[in-house]
Amino acid sequence: QTKLQSKVEDPYPDWKPGAPVPYAALCTTFSLIELTSKRLIITEHCSLFLRQVLRLTPDDFLPTVLLMINKLAPDYAGIELGIGESLIMKAIGESTGRSLQVIKADQKEIGDLGLVAIKSRSTQPTMFKPKPLTVRGVHKGLMDIATVAGNGAQGRKVDGIKKLLSAADSQSTGKVDIHKDKGGPSEAKFIVRFLEGKLRLGLAERTVLVSIAHAMICHEADQKGAVASTKEIEEAEAMLKTVYSELPSWDVIVPAMVNNGIMRLKETCKLRPGVPLKPMLAKPTKAITEVLDRFENQTFTCEYKYDGERAQIHYVSKDHSEEYIDALPGATKEAAKGVASIFSRNSEDLSKKYPDILAKLHTWIKDGTKSFVLDCETVAWDVTEKKVLPFQQLMTRKKKDVKVEDVKVKVCVFAFDLLFLNGEAVVEKSLRERRELLHEAFQPVEGEFAFATHMNGQELEEIQIFLDESVKASCEGLMVKMLDGSESGYEPSKRSRNWLKIKKDYLSGIGDSLDLVVLGAYYGRGKRTSVYGAFLLACYNPATESYETVCNIGTGFSEQVLEELHKQLSEIVIERPKPFYSHSSGNQHQPDVWLEPRYVWEVKTADLTLSPRYKAGIKDGADPAGDKGISLRFPRFIKVRDDKKPDEATSSRQVVEMYKKQEAVTKNKGPSVDDDF
Numbered sequence: 275q276t277k278l279q280s281k282v283e284d285p286y287p288d289w290k291p292g293a294p295v296p297y298a299a300l301c302t303t304f305s306l307i308e309l310t311s312k313r314l315i316i317t318e319h320c321s322l323f324l325r326q327v328l329r330l331t332p333d334d335f336l337p338t339v340l341l342m343i344n345k346l347a348p349d350y351a352g353i354e355l356g357i358g359e360s361l362i363m364k365a366i367g368e369s370t371g372r373s374l375q376v377i378k379a380d381q382k383e384i385g386d387l388g389l390v391a392i393k394s395r396s397t398q399p400t401m402f403k404p405k406p407l408t409v410r411g412v413h414k415g416l417m418d419i420a421t422v423a424g425n426g427a428q429g430r431k432v433d434g435i436k437k438l439l440s441a442a443d444s445q446s447t448g449k450v451d452i453h454k455d456k457g458g459p460s461e462a463k464f465i466v467r468f469l470e471g472k473l474r475l476g477l478a479e480r481t482v483l484v485s486i487a488h489a490m491i492c493h494e495a496d497q498k499g500a501v502a503s504t505k506e507i508e509e510a511e512a513m514l515k516t517v518y519s520e521l522p523s524w525d526v527i528v529p530a531m532v533n534n535g536i537m538r539l540k541e542t543c544k545l546r547p548g549v550p551l552k553p554m555l556a557k558p559t560k561a562i563t564e565v566l567d568r569f570e571n572q573t574f575t576c577e578y579k580y581d582g583e584r585a586q587i588h589y590v591s592k593d594h595s596e597e598y599i600d601a602l603p604g605a606t607k608e609a610a611k612g613v614a615s616i617f618s619r620n621s622e623d624l625s626k627k628y629p630d631i632l633a634k635l636h637t638w639i640k641d642g643t644k645s646f647v648l649d650c651e652t653v654a655w656d657v658t659e660k661k662v663l664p665f666q667q668l669m670t671r672k673k674k675d676v677k678v679e680d681v682k683v684k685v686c687v688f689a690f691d692l693l694f695l696n697g698e699a700v701v702e703k704s705l706r707e708r709r710e711l712l713h714e715a716f717q718p719v720e721g722e723f724a725f726a727t728h729m730n731g732q733e734l735e736e737i738q739i740f741l742d743e744s745v746k747a748s749c750e751g752l753m754v755k756m757l758d759g760s761e762s763g764y765e766p767s768k769r770s771r772n773w774l775k776i777k778k779d780y781l782s783g784i785g786d787s788l789d790l791v792v793l794g795a796y797y798g799r800g801k802r803t804s805v806y807g808a809f810l811l812a813c814y815n816p817a818t819e820s821y822e823t824v825c826n827i828g829t830g831f832s833e834q835v836l837e838e839l840h841k842q843l844s845e846i847v848i849e850r851p852k853p854f855y856s857h858s859s860g861n862q863h864q865p866d867v868w869l870e871p872r873y874v875w876e877v878k879t880a881d882l883t884l885s886p887r888y889k890a891g892i893k894d895g896a897d898p899a900g901d902k903g904i905s906l907r908f909p910r911f912i913k914v915r916d917d918k919k920p921d922e923a924t925s926s927r928q929v930v931e932m933y934k935k936q937e938a939v940t941k942n943k944g945p946s947v948d949d950d951f
């Protein structure tokens with residue numbers, strides 16, 4: 275039996291049943307988690323705490339979960355804190371009566387704003403004791419900060435932070451030693467980290483999900499005076515994973531789970547229009563032969579890989595809209611016959627970017643199509659030549675508040691999958707069946723809506739020809755997908771082996787481009803002295819919540835792009851690298867300025883190599899000796915990826931996979947990567 279399965283003593287005597295969860299209690303759990311890197315122990319701390327919340331204050335379960343995953347609301351609600359290091363420093367200074375200069379100096383020395391907040395606090399005599407913080411109060415305070423808008427928003431954000439920081443740690447006695455136990459259970463530290471977007475506890479959303487399942491099932495057993503068995507715990511975990519993948523919204527799941535029990539979740543929490551799913555993703559390949567090896571003896575299908583922006587379109591016809599209207603946040607009446615929303619790859623609401631799509635949507639729908647969730651790519655369209663335009667054209671479209679009459683770059687929607695139709699999720703059906711349903715439910719309209727071009731041939735030669743055709747049609751290459759059987763179901767949020775991508779460009783390279791986060795910049799030389807001329811890039815390690823440097827890049831930028839980047843990046847310069855940057859400490863390897871981790875760039879490379887200067891993949895076994903990271907040789911800038919957040923950048927593990935695959939090919943001298951051509 276684990277600790278979780280047995281009864282536990284109440285560790286927080288001040289926390290009475292029904293009373294708001296003390297924020298200090300959550301911070302104590304955070305600080306216990308912070309002291310270990312063992313997944314099982316982290317899960318245990320997390321679920322023990324959640325079980326307490328369920329027992330004492332189930333009303334606070336949702337804000338507790340949200341504060342644990344460093345979110346205020348589901349992604350599609352579009353609520354962002356929008357706070358950089360300088361605002362946080364200002365608020366720390368003003369709430370503790372220290373000058374900004376002193377705070378900056380501390381930050382330079384300590385390098386961790388959370389610890390700077392503790393240090394600032396402990397020098398401040400307490401005149402009166404503010405009311406202790408509660409989990410729901412902190413969540414509300416942060417929500418207020420995120421949602422202030424209009425004139426003087428920045429100032430009011432600072433005021434909001436000050437309010438939280440002034441009340442933080444009001445109950446703690448004595449000074450906190452910032453060098454001991456990583457600063458301990460300080461409330462100020464965790465508020466600051468939340469504001470920075472990184473709690474740095476190794477508490478990924480997956481871990482919290484598992485902990486929620488454990489806590490729920492054990493709590494339900496507690497109530498019956500029983501003990502949850504290991505099998506029941508496993509079933510609860512599997513249930514929550516499935517439900518969350520189809521309906522990734524704690525706002526919807528938590529109340530249903532707390533009211534009806536975890537094992538009944540599937541009855542009410544199903545994929546539904548209005549709640550975007552995390553899209554299914556593909557694995558890169560370098561050769562058609564690799565695709566044939568993977569799908570040996572199984573039928574697959576090839577589709578053009580369009581180079582535009584991923585879009586998930588949710589629609590409910592007017593006669594069905596009542597039950598969904600609240601759920602469709604960007605719902606617009608412009609879809610004359612119903613309500614619709616468009617979501618991006620990372621679940622942001624794109625409805626204000628594509629009013630032209632929403633206005634025409636109803637003309638693509640056949641009679642009898644009442645509701646759907648469609649997976650597709652929006653691509654810039656040349657109206658005169660009637661063909662696909664390069665991705666760069668799409669990027670010139672405004673992102674918000676677009677008016678249909680002002681649209682200059684027309685888009686065509688290429689649909690490749692259907693996830694929900696007429697009140698029912700279809701993700702578990704085979705791709706062949708989903709495709710049939712898709713074709714039955716919609717009709718193409720030239721230049722506005724089309725089905726992704728596909729080909730079901732299984733022979734190498736046919737695929738080669740199809741790949742060439744796709745490139746001629748201005749596509750990036752092919753997507754090759756499992757067609758039949760349960761493996762061909764739609765797997766939300768997964769980078770799956772059942773979807774492979776072949777990009778023409780990369781057939782002789784490493785198989786794919788990388789999406790990397792800009793951490794630093796170097797001033798240009800010669801002609802480029804007034805702008806940044808080179809940049810330090812990193813991949814993301816979700817296990818350690820850190821950015822690992824992977825290369826410097828100075829190629830692929832036009833003068834105009836460099837000027838724009840200089841303007842954009844100057845605004846996010848920070849005093850020194852964040853504590854969650856993993857970079858070389860050598861003096862000669864420091865960029866001229868460090869930056870907040872905000873922008874993701876797509877980068878191509880000739881190949882990958884080991885280098886003592888970079889840190890990518892060291893923790894994921896890049897180098898058997900353990901001191902060299904992976905780096906990119908001859909990296910080249912392709913484009914800014916607005917549709918990816920920094921923690922959606924290429925992961926360290928992916929970089930290691932790419933490196934190992936490349937190594938295996940060179941070593942084995944096996945089929946050369948471009949044998950097909």
Ligand code: ATP
Nearest residue numbers: 555556577578579580581583584651690726753775
């Ligand atoms: P990429 O840089 O390749 O777009 P990614 O990480 O955004 O990388 P991947 O899973 O690697 O996503 O590639 C699949 C992407 O290709 C989808 O997100 C989608 O935007 C696009 N795409 C274009 N055509 C298709 C298609 N027929 N089927 C699936 N995805 C397609």
